[in-house]
Amino acid sequence: MLTDAVVNGITAGSVYALVAVGMTIIFGVLRAINFAHGEFYMLGTFGAWWGIETLDLPYIVSIPLALIIVAAIALAVGVLVMKRLIDQPFQIGIVATLGVSLVLQNVIILIFGGAYKMFDGGWIEPVEILGISLSEQRILIVVAALVIFGLLELMVHRTRFGKTIRAVSQNIEACKVVGVNVPVVVIGTFVLGCTLAALSGVLTAPVTVSLYGGMGTSITVKTFAIIVMGGVGNVSGTLFAAWILGLMESFVASYLGLQFRDAVAFTALIVVLTLLPGGLFSKRERF
């Protein structure tokens, strides 16, 4: 039971980490929290499911298909909505992205119906590693999370785009003065962040199996908890915070009961907000 809890916790944590890191970089450049973030996770899952069910594609092909679809939707949302949030008061961002989330979620329900669907794909064969039996898909999720976080760290510190993101996060006014095209950076970051959320959804679907239009909401709220715990804008902090949340949830689910799992994130959120306003890994207040 203990090893199961740990394995589940790390897997779930890696899933959350991929979603949350997208939110945290978006927050960095835009100073707006994205209430629609979980919807992009949901869209990723639905994209792959649609590829498999309707187009009869193999899972491996439906992954890039889902990512392309989501990136296109994110681009549209970025151009229509997110770009306008630059320099707006924070409530505007909350309300606008909440609107986006309602639209995306219910359009999916309208198209595909509100019932649960089964996701049939992925590599769910169990393998034995160090005496622990776990499915290949879980290994894939954890490895993917580690690789992507490595790439993100590299991108943020080495590439031009990454440096621009950091510059905009630190001082948007100065960036405008020196001629950085802030809207392009914002849209680019938004598409990147949403695509990461979608990737997380695609990779998780074989493990969680069921999918439905409203599944993004709880992901969004867990993401809030993670970025608060990790410290906003802190990429590696996000990974650790996500693992911590995944582990806490998994322990609560195994030892207290599944029904309490979804309250863990918020209890953690409230505790961290009130006791450690800078998150677990920093003393500085970032919100």
Added chain:
Amino acid sequence: MSPDPLAALSIRGIEKRFGSIVAVAGVSVDIKLGEICGLTGPNGSGKSTLFDCCTGLQKPSTGRVYAQGLDITGWDMHRIVREARVIRSFQKAVVFRALSVEENLVLCGQMIAFQGMASTFGVGPASRHRVRRLREQAGHLLELVGLSHMRHATAGQISFGQQKLLQFASMLMPEPQVILLDEPMAGVNPILIDRMMENINRANQEQGITFVVVEHNLDAMKALCHRLLVLSRGELIADGTPDAVVRDPAVVEAYLAG
């Protein structure tokens, strides 16, 4: 050095650090009751931060502040206004922009008219009477500062200079003993500057209100102040009559270096 119980403000060894930045580096000074005291210094010399520490917006890292002998260090802002009768203005936030000019004044007078928190929920005849009195008082003040014609205008929509006059009038509403003004004349046209100085002088003479005025405009300071203090890099480098202070070589150097 013990505080002077007769001083409007006794500032004792106030120091304020933000991480490694020392914004105020140990300032001790007494502001006498009834004086108009200027405070000047280069940008970033810690003038606003000193005000913040005296009015509860910031807690000083070390040092204490007394208002007529009463230790107000670490008090909340609203308590300092209410109980020590020390009120201050801000450089940027000037008025409540969505409220009308008159409402701005009424709001500022509420702390006197409605003492207890429970009384602020009343809407009966007694409260209405109090508000009517505040409106009358507001009317007088608006006349004094020359804004009566815009009493129902939205405060955010009048000119910046007029907003500063409104801010000044609002600060008189609660009948304070000490007023700290942070750059009341910055960004104000010359005609309104004269009106502002006139109003400061009148409030000082007629109501005996003590003023500390932060201002970069040295001509205005010379005309207005009885005494001038100069801060440089958080330290008090000069204290005396305006004429003497502006000739002080240390002050000249601070400005050239700053």
Added chain:
Amino acid sequence: MAMTGVNVHGSYIYANPRHGLRAAGFAVLVIALAAAPLVAGDYQLHALIVSMTFLLPALGLNLILGYAGMLSFAQMAFFGIGAYSSALTAMRWGTPFWLNLVVGGLAAGIVAVPLGIPALRLRRYSFVMCTLGFAVIAQTIAKNWISVTRGDLGLSQVPRPRIALWNGGFEITSITSYYYLALVLSVLAVLAFLTLVSSAAGRYMIAIREDETLAASVGTPTWHYRMIAFALSAVFAGVGGSFYVHYFTVISPTVFDPFYANTVLVIVLGGGVGTVGGVVLGSFLFVAVSEALRIAPDLRMIAYGLLLIVIVFACPEGLLPLFIRKIRFGGGTHVP
């Protein structure tokens, strides 16, 4: 300045010559609503009742967001607390309706205080997320405290309102009598709200919304008034929840679903935040109309979503100004 007689309409906060007009508008609306059962069918009346149950939490949100300047997602948590506590009291002790309303409002207000202590230290996003957290935790408790709430099943057969009178009183069962009960309650709530925001305390709350530091500098104990606004917004929501539960006679943890919270947000922002007329307009426009047209929930949510996006960018003052030019309460220039 001559005071108009109707100070419940905020005349002595925002004294202006339009108050007579506003009072007249309010009176016309109340008379029209009172006459509605003559022409409306049962389903339309039901739609109006539902919109009036949403009016209360919406007024609460309007208080905390439009007047004190804090965006709270806890409104539906307080609505649920009001509903559950009122239902449980009535089921256990057979208490009269008015007492249940008081219990619902008080329970929500009392719970709000300890929640407000940590939450009100937070600003901006942190406050928003923290209040969202309260809603999630409230739902978890409602689902899992089975001995009291019966979990996902929820409570059913909640007693209908009993109005005690000299002759023993009567039970409200017909849709028309419910309608009038809701109308009376709504009018009282609107009057209470107007009284509150036109008091000196209301002026302090607006000051806090405009600029908290500036408000403190003129002697406003900002923390206290933020707490009062938070608790009173919970009371409004709790009373709303109480009425809701005795009308529908069932309650389950789904009241904490985002659907309801979003509806309240749409009412307040769509109607006109920081105004009273806007919230009234919002609840009729968005709830009564969509209920009466029997628009499917998913379509309604898409419409709400688009509406939120359009409103924040195109008319941040809500739809009220489009309906009646420039009728403002809280100096509604403030963006949500």
